Amino acid sequence: MISIRARLFLILLAATGAVWLSAVWWIQHSTRSEVEQVLDARLAEAAQMVSSLLSGRRIDLASAADAATNGRDNASPEYARQLSCQIWSLEGVLVGSSASAPAGRLAEERSGYSENLVDGEPWRVYTEVNEELGLRVMVGDRLAVRERLVADVVRGLLIPALTILPVLAGLIWLSVARGLAPLDRMARALGARSADNLDPVAAGPLPAEIRPMGEALDDLFARVAASRERERSFTAFAAHELKTPLSGIKTQAQIAGMAPDAETRGRALAQIERGVARTDRMVRQLLELAMVDSASEGGASGLDLSVIADDVVLAVDRLAATRGVRVETCLPDLPPVAGDLVLATVALRNVVENAILASPAGGQVHVTGEVLDGALVVRVLDRGAGIGEADRDRITERFFRGRDAPEGGSGLGLSIALSAMARLGGDLGFAPRPGGGEIVSLRFQSRRA
Incomplete structure (x- = not known):
């Protein structure tokens, strides 16, 4: 049967693992949500920036699409280079695109966020419509890139936690061992004592959880000691009580053997009969007592x-x-x-x-x-x-x-x-x-x- 130490260790480890896995799921879920919100905001910001630059005549169509992918992004400079931009006229003519843009159209004619399959790959796109210039600015990124970014963030959070797991398991094992130390002390105290030692268990202060067991052991030892004492007293008294009539019978037998007359011999034989009767009754009672005690x-x-x-x-x-x-x-x-x-x-x-x-x-x-x-x-x-x-x-x-x-x-x-x-x-x-x-x-x- 598995030991209490191993059982507690496995229970605590399983409970800790369940809490840890729940935390991992929550971290992954919340991180994915936060990262997607940031990346979506970045798409909208880039598309709105291009539309604003075009409306202010501060940039021409030839370089407007590249401006969306080369803009500053302090939070994720690598991600900025993964953005793609396309500028379409409201009539459906492509008037500009960034170098990283795919050949296919990023989105349909509706504005706002959308997810589309472009050249066989899923994309997340934000579309900004500039009614004044008659243009539709589309900025998007591949969902595979997003997944990689989310995975990198989650990996950065989980690797330290995974590294700590063996340390946590060791701490749990040490804590269980320390918690069971009173049981070990009691076991050593019981193992070191002799068979005749029925004194109370001296294993130091006991926690509330195992104090009843210590008290039960002490009570058992007390009852065994009392039973032993009764057995010793029984043996001593029985030997004494049997010795007295047997000695009397022996003495009366000697008197009967040496009696000079029939009267003296008769009195001795009567005493022998009484001694035998008393001894017979005592032996019967001793047997009855043993039978009653074991019934x-x-x-x-x-x-x-x-x-x-x-x-x-x-x-x-x-x-x-x-x-x-x-x-x-x-x-x-x-x-x-x-x-x-x-x-x-x-x-x-x-x-x-x-x-x-x-x-x-x-x-x-x-x-x-x-x-x-x-x-x-x-x-x-x-x-x-x-x-x-x-x-x-x-x-x-x-x-x-x-x-x-x-x-x-x-x-x-x-x-x-x-x-x-x-x-x-x-x-x-x-x-x-x-x-x-x-x-x-x-x-x-x-x-x-």
Whole structure:
């Protein structure tokens, strides 16, 4: 593809050439008009001069015709020698002619300007009638001579302009190069930086036309840097969170192996089971988080939230039984929603699991749903300790666990739910439950028609 520099150069050169050609046409047209007016005036002046000399008896017929062609002409002495003069009587008899006059008659009997074909050549003639002397004075010149004179004048104007054209092209090229210098500086600045350098572009002051591109690049670098930082934090926290239960499992396995009695061995095995369950849940959540982060936004499937809620309750039944918590659903006939089945299931399951972990033994978790302002809202209610005001703004951060967070959690559940809802085009809301506990609301979009 042609470069911007070459494209701008060609556009400017073409535009300049079009203006230059227009100027050439205008100069040629105006010069031709002016020269023809001057030459026509010269013909009339010469014819009138001869007629005046004859009327004043200051010259004889023999030399009158030559006087028209040898008169002074400061503007064009060479052209004066190209004039031809004929003197005819009103009866049609040639009574005098200049040496340069053609053999044929220059004009017909009418007076004033006329163009005639004489001896096969086109002529421009002015005829002056002297009624007093009964004479007709004709002064003319060949049109070919006029064309040559006009061409000489136009050539004298255009040759300097043609000489300047290469200089003008060079100036245009330099101007384009100077105008694109900020882009070159930005390209050099980007090419010189390392892959790990995500600082803002330092390419000097940018013109208004490319400032949005620089700002967009800086914004992109900032988002990439934030994404990298999240990945580093995710890796560090994941390694730490996995290390803790794995170390506990290893320790309890050693205790079970060295236990002197069945009771001690049973307690160690129970701890191992809890550690394995926690590790299994964390690994599943890490995989879900990776899946949610790579999923596309939105969706067009018609999802039945009642069916999804029933599937989630079955999936968390073992966790609820272990914690001594009962999960109840109350979702009336709801219209289908737009979105991806896996993302919706992941979001609701993590919220319900979080509510189960937060609930005390013997507690209940309620899952309800309703249509509100054109959207479908699923609410998960528990009677746990709730979210502290100091932790509410950070509760959806990855690996963040509040002060009152239940044992066994990893700080990923609500973060996964928030990311999944964002991919679905919905949102996640939190509110304290009257009487204690928390209400988590999942707002889904209605299915598009």
